[in-house]
Amino acid sequence: MTSSGDRSQAVGGTRSYEVRTYGCQMNVHDSERLSGLLEGAGYVRAPEGSDGDADVVVFNTCAVRENADNKLYGNLGRLAPMKTRRPGMQIAVGGCLAQKDRDTIVRRAPWVDVVFGTHNIGKLPVLLERARVQEEAQVEIAESLEAFPSTLPTRRESAYAAWVSISVGCNNTCTFCIVPALRGKEKDRRPGDILAEIEALVDEGVSEITLLGQNVNAYGSDMDDREAFSKLLRACGAIEGLERVRFTSPHPRDFTDDVIAAMAETPNVMPQLHMPLQSGSDTILKAMRRSYRQDRYLGIIDKVRAAIPHAAISTDIIVGFPGETEEDFEQTMRVVREARFAQAFTFQYSKRPGTPAAEMDGQIPKKVVQERYMRLSALQEEISWEENKKQVGRTLEIMVAEGEGRKDGATHRLSGRAPDNRLVHFTKPDEEVRPGDVVTVEITYAAPHHLLAEGPTTRVRRTRAGDAWEKRNTDEAAKSAGVLLGLPTVGVPAPLPVATGGCAAL
Numbered sequence: 001m002t003s004s005g006d007r008s009q010a011v012g013g014t015r016s017y018e019v020r021t022y023g024c025q026m027n028v029h030d031s032e033r034l035s036g037l038l039e040g041a042g043y044v045r046a047p048e049g050s051d052g053d054a055d056v057v058v059f060n061t062c063a064v065r066e067n068a069d070n071k072l073y074g075n076l077g078r079l080a081p082m083k084t085r086r087p088g089m090q091i092a093v094g095g096c097l098a099q100k101d102r103d104t105i106v107r108r109a110p111w112v113d114v115v116f117g118t119h120n121i122g123k124l125p126v127l128l129e130r131a132r133v134q135e136e137a138q139v140e141i142a143e144s145l146e147a148f149p150s151t152l153p154t155r156r157e158s159a160y161a162a163w164v165s166i167s168v169g170c171n172n173t174c175t176f177c178i179v180p181a182l183r184g185k186e187k188d189r190r191p192g193d194i195l196a197e198i199e200a201l202v203d204e205g206v207s208e209i210t211l212l213g214q215n216v217n218a219y220g221s222d223m224d225d226r227e228a229f230s231k232l233l234r235a236c237g238a239i240e241g242l243e244r245v246r247f248t249s250p251h252p253r254d255f256t257d258d259v260i261a262a263m264a265e266t267p268n269v270m271p272q273l274h275m276p277l278q279s280g281s282d283t284i285l286k287a288m289r290r291s292y293r294q295d296r297y298l299g300i301i302d303k304v305r306a307a308i309p310h311a312a313i314s315t316d317i318i319v320g321f322p323g324e325t326e327e328d329f330e331q332t333m334r335v336v337r338e339a340r341f342a343q344a345f346t347f348q349y350s351k352r353p354g355t356p357a358a359e360m361d362g363q364i365p366k367k368v369v370q371e372r373y374m375r376l377s378a379l380q381e382e383i384s385w386e387e388n389k390k391q392v393g394r395t396l397e398i399m400v401a402e403g404e405g406r407k408d409g410a411t412h413r414l415s416g417r418a419p420d421n422r423l424v425h426f427t428k429p430d431e432e433v434r435p436g437d438v439v440t441v442e443i444t445y446a447a448p449h450h451l452l453a454e455g456p457t458t459r460v461r462r463t464r465a466g467d468a469w470e471k472r473n474t475d476e477a478a479k480s481a482g483v484l485l486g487l488p489t490v491g492v493p494a495p496l497p498v499a500t501g502g503c504a505a506l
Contacts, residue, residue, distance in 0.1 A: 015055040016046040020075070023062025025212055025248060026183075027095055029149060029163040030121055031060045034094070036153035041125035045155070053082075056090045056128060061097035063178055064352060068097055076109040083111050090114070090128055094121060096182040099141060100354065106137045117141040118183050122152050145169070148189055150197060159472040160399075160436030160465035161208040161244075162201050166194050166232065170214040171221065172251065175289050175356040176278075176318065176349070183214060188222035195235055198242065205468020207436060208244035208399065209236070217250035217259055229254075230262035237266035241464065243438075244399065245269045246421070249276060249316075252292040255300050264307040271308045272421040275300070276316040277344075280335030281328035284321050287360070294335060301339050312342040312387075312420035319376055320349040320369030323362035329372050336379055342387050342422065343449075344380045348373050381448050388446035391422065395442050395458070398424050400466075402435040414439075418451070426453035429460055436465030 017038045021031040035045065038056065046054035057079060062068055076091065083089045092114035093105050099117035106112055113131040116123055119142035127138045150165045169184040170177075198209055211232070213219060220228025236245045245268050250259075252275060263269050275297075279285050282293045304311055317332060336344065348369045351358040398416035405415030405425050413425045414433060426441045433439060438461040441453035 015043050016050075017043040017056040017058065018046045018050055018054040019058045019060060021060045022068070022071075023060075023064060023096065025163065025210075026165070026168075026214065027060050027062060028157075029165055029212055030095070030118075032154045032156050032163070033149045033152040034058055034060060034121055034124055035155035037122065037125055039155050040153045055088065056092065058092045058094065058124070061093060061095035063096035063100045063182060063354075069101065072097060072105075073108055076112065080109070080111050088132075090131065092116065092124060092128060094118075094124065096179065099182040100178070102141050103139060106139060110137070113137055115139040115141070119143065119145045121149060122147055144184060145187060148187075148193075150189065150193075158206075158402075158435075159204075159469040160206060160463075161210070162206045163212050164194060164198055164201070164209050165189070165212045166216065166219050167213040167222070171218065172215060172253075172291075173289050175287065175360070176321065176352060178352050178354045179214060181354065186213075186215065186218060186222055188219055188228070191228070191232055191235065194232065195239070198236065198239055202239060202241045205436070205464045205471075207242065207463060207465035208246070209242065211236075211245070211247035213247075213249075215249075215251045215254065216247050217254045217256075226256070227258050230256070230258040233259070233262040233269050234266050237268055242268055243463075243465075244419070246272060248274050250274075251276070252290075252297050252300055257303065260300075260303050260307050263304070270419050270421065271311040272314075272419070273304055273311055274314045274316075277332075277335060277339075278316060278318050279321060279324070279328070280332035281324070282331075284324055284328050287323055288318075288321065288357070294331065298335065298338060310420060312422060313339065314343040315339070315341050315345070317344055317346045317376065318349050319346060319373045320364040322349070322357055322360035322364065324349075324364055324372075329376075333376065333379060336376065336383065340383055340387060341380065342420070343384055344376075346373060346376050346380065385446065385448040388422070388448065388451060390446075391418075391443045391451055392446050393443065395440060396424065396453075398426060398439050398441055398453075400433055400435050400437050400439060402469075423450040424453060425450060426457060427455065429457040431460055433457075433460055434462075434466035434469050436467075436469045437461060437463050 019031045019034050021027050043056060059072060061072055079091060083091065090113040091111065093112055094116045096118055098105060098115050105115050114127040116127060120140060123140060127140055131138045145168060156162055167186055167188045169186040170180040171186045172180060201209060217229045219232065220226060236242060277297060278288060278290055280294055285293055301313060396418045398418055400414055400416040404423060405413060408415055412428050414428050415423065415425050418424050426439060439457045440459035441457055442455055443451050444454045445452040
């Protein structure tokens with residue numbers, strides 16, 4: 001393994017960085033800004049898989065999971081001997097766990113150089129330099145937002161798809177979630193600033209954007225405009241060259257009829273909805289402080305399906321919330337059967353330190369939670385497969401992605417996303433196809449978590465997004481050859497939450 005010192009000499013003294021991201025899409029978005037800030041300060045990205053072999057390693061943390069701190073300190077501990085052997089290496093910790101634990105991080109891991117919070121990510125390069133000059137740890141946690149992350153420099157992970165943050169923070173008080181305490185109250189960006197950012201991204205070749213917020217459809221509460229989100233969706237429809245618009249994650253409380261109409265009537269807003277359920281039991285929803293009930297949730301699903309018949313609807317569900325009875329759990333199963341989600345991200349409840357739910361009576365034994373989780377997962381697997389089978393025979397436009405088909409090389413296939421965000425693997429056409437390009441295929445087979453198009457591609461449409469991907473790879477290859485560093489990975493932002501935060505999840 002090449003040492004940091006050897007690499008720095010090879011690149012003429014340039015320092016390398018690595019950002020490790022945990023948690024929700026908001027953290028992914030913030031990490032792109034952290035990378036942009038570091039590159040603006042003269043750092044270069046370390047090769048993929050460098051595993052800490054960088055001059056600066058940044059942890060962008062999540063505080064949602066019960067054992068998030070143990071995972072962080074375990075990772076920090078593995079870097080400690082490496083840092084001892086390599087004078088000049090720096091370690092920074094940011095994100096929600098840093099906002100929560102503050103001085104605790106430096107006390108438990110005194111080899112950490114910088115601790116910064118969710119409100120002041122723009123300070124990272126300054127804090128790193130200050131720590132280097134003063135030779136002591138810098139801990140700076142702002143109590144309120146200093147600047148919208150979207151206004152900061154960015155190093156986007158994809159040339160053809162992008163996150164666009166429309167708000168930060170959350171005004172809800174869900175008893176299982178600590179995110180509002182760490183991200184603060186909701187603060188909305190001005191519509192003109194959001195649309196200007198989207199237009200600039202489209203000019204760079206981006207053809208798909210995902211509007212992002214802890215509670216994305218509450219957008220406008222900061223401006224006293226209840227229809228601000230639907231107006232924003234319609235305004236996105238007027239941006240020439242913007243082919244696909246998605247958003248995540250909405251809250252059922254704020255899901256109004258004008259939003260459904262905007263989704264149905266705006267051609268580039270995709271027929272996809274990810275709306276967290278969390279529980280189907282009214283009793284548990286009340287204990288969670290979720291301001292809707294089963295009937296309200298299913299009513300939204302019905303309205304969306306009436307307006308957008310081919311919409312794919314996905315959700316988040318918590319199993320084993322404190323006090324959940326077998327009857328409560330059966331209500332969740334009932335909603336899953338009736339809603340027929342294309343996909344559900346199901347999680348076993350675990351205590352979040354600092355949340356009201358962690359102190360509630362009626363904590364469910366692990367064995368019971370696991371058994372319920374397995375029953376729910378089996379039901380959703382069956383429904384997902386049945387819903388995917390309905391896609392067989394349909395002709396769909398697929399936006400080609402990069403890195404979404406692990407077996408593509410062996411199967412001579414490529415992968416991409418349908419308009420409703422289903423993952424599709426398709427036979428590789430004879431002509432060149434790039435990530436960001438669009439192909440037309442007929443679905444021939446369905447599995448629970450993906451679709452196959454095994455016949456020939458009926459059309460390949462080369463796009464400005466594909467041109468942008470090709471240019472970026474060419475530029476990165478030239479830059480990489482000059483500095484002897486590996487190519488960074490380019491990939492579309494994860495379309496649905498894997499580990500989620502705030503109202504979008506657990």
